[in-house]
Amino acid sequence: MTWLEVDEDSGFGIENLPYGVFRRDGTDARVGVAIGDRVLDLAGLAGAGLVEGRGWFASGTLNGFMAAGRAAWTANRARLRDLLTDPAQRAAVSPHLVPVTDVELLRPFEVADYVDFYASEHHATNAGRIFRPQGEPLLPNWKHLPVGYHGRAGTVYASGTPIVRPCGQRKVGPSDAAPSFGPTLRLDIEAEVGFVAGTPSTPGRPVTPRAFRDHVFGFVLVNDWSARDIQAWEGQPLGPFLGKSFATSVSPWVVPVAALEAARVTPPAQDPVPLPYLRADEPWGLDLRLEILINGGSVSRPRFERMYWTAPQQLAHATVNGASLRTGDLFASGTVSGPTKEERGCLLELTWNGTEPLELPDGAKRAFLEDGDTVTIRATAPGANGTTIDLGEVTGTIRPANC
Incomplete structure (x- = not known):
């Protein structure tokens, strides 16, 4: 005490x-x-x-x-x-x-590099069903490696920083129509959990899952804001660019790895068994309870323990090619989603790409975010001796576009 x-x-x-x-x-x-x-x-x-x-x-x-x-x-x-x-x-x-x-x-650390993963099987499956309704929801590589993309460190902002609606090319209408330019019409959130590297690693030497505690300082909450219409048009074949790079928000408190030891749980079974470099000798699922609020009203409560790929596996994959860690490298989990609608971690899923508008607690409806909307993501975890660990919150309010 x-x-x-x-x-x-x-x-x-x-x-x-x-x-x-x-x-x-x-x-x-x-x-x-x-x-x-x-x-x-x-x-x-x-x-x-x-x-x-x-x-x-x-x-x-x-x-x-x-x-x-x-x-x-x-x-x-x-x-x-x-x-x-x-x-x-x-x-x-x-x-x-x-x-x-x-x-x-303020923002707690200077971001060296930023990587965003795609680690929730529920989120990846829902996204696959939305964008490839006639095909397999998961692409062939998904269960063999933690899929990710390299983001933009310079637009990782402190919680509370206003988010300006981004502009870019959008594809609207028939498939043969030319793209238009303007503010995104499908501004979204992604409720995520991130970890930040402290101790650098040697170039050319991968970091194993066992070495996770030696390199990772702690965990933060992340909102990887997304412009779904810009992303959909630009993303083939290389993936996210302007649809993601305009803003990512992080929570102000970095919870040490040691503080979350009591929250470690067995993650979902992985089938097929991952390649040896991705195998961990201890459970690294985390029992984190997230909550998403829009304009103060709760709209979803994702559970992080259901994430298919764990943080040590993500770190091992990011460095297996010899890429070295730098102090301040930020790695985000990707959208945290669960098997029910009440556990979906983004509006893309909650509104099924805008076709099923979400009713907010105040009665307003949203397909995607409108100017003036404030989004807050918060989370807790079980701590030692029956205590609760609060990860704080990450928040941002949408401002009109400048294009």
């Missing part, structure tokens, strides 16, 4: 301790840890000699600390737990606790 008053249901107790970057009253950005309804200023703690690494924590980004490696992450987490559970430390630590309502939460 911590000496700080923390609501048992807050999800930000001593078993969580997620890292983020914050700014207060125009001061320089610095690294903090969420505890209850407060942010613990790690730069301040380091300046007072209570933790190591002032250079890491006063830098305004998590990258320096993430690059320090697993031993530093483990030591700092243990030290923070000691400081927050030892009553004798209360007087020294309390001055460095700031109400979360008094700070601005």
Whole structure:
């Protein structure tokens, strides 16, 4: 138990301790840890000699600390737990606790590269049925490797950043009609879970599933905004480009891998058995409960535990060709969806490509997002000792196009 008053249901107790970057009253950005309804200023703690690494924590980004490696992450987490559970430390630590309502939460790390996967069998099957109704829902490679695409690091934004409706070529009408140009008419969301690399890897040397904890710092929530009409026209044969690259939002808190150990579960059985480089010797499904809200109303509750491809498998596949990890590499799961309509993770599925408009809790209907809509994705997980781990939320509001 911590000496700080923390609501048992807050999800930000001593078993969580997620890292983020914050700014207060125009001061320089610095690294903090969420505890209850407060942010613990790690730069301040380091300046007072209570933790190591002032250079890491006063830098305004998590990258320096993430690059320090697993031993530093483990030591700092243990030290923070000691400081927050030892009553004798209360007087020294309390001055460095700031109400979360008094700070601005920023993007927690500088993104080096961004990769988005397609790891939900339910999502991939639904998408296949929508776009290839006469064919097999899953393409032949899907159950043999984690399918993904390389995104754009420069448009990964902090939660709360407004999302400007993108413009591009759209194919509307008969198949022989020429494309038109303008704002997307099918703006969508993708509720995802991402992980961020801390420790780099050596070029030419793959990272095995067993080495996942040695390289990955933690998990975030991701909304990979999508312009479905732009994507559909441009995507053949090389896949997503402008339909995805305009914006991706990430949550402000990075939940350490260690905080999610109690959430690990056995993932779905994989058939056929993956090739040896993709086999893990421990279960890496994660019991994360997501919720999607549009304009404050809940529209879906996907379950991450049903994802076919796990995070260590995704990391192994991304590096098996010798591609090296850099600190700040972001890997997203792809849309998290389940077997029922109430668990679908995007409007493409929830409205079956616009043919079955979704009724929001306030009575409004949506095929896809309209200007002014606000989308929020949040998630929780079971923590150690019967606690709850809150992953926070990622949110964004749609602004009109500029074309």
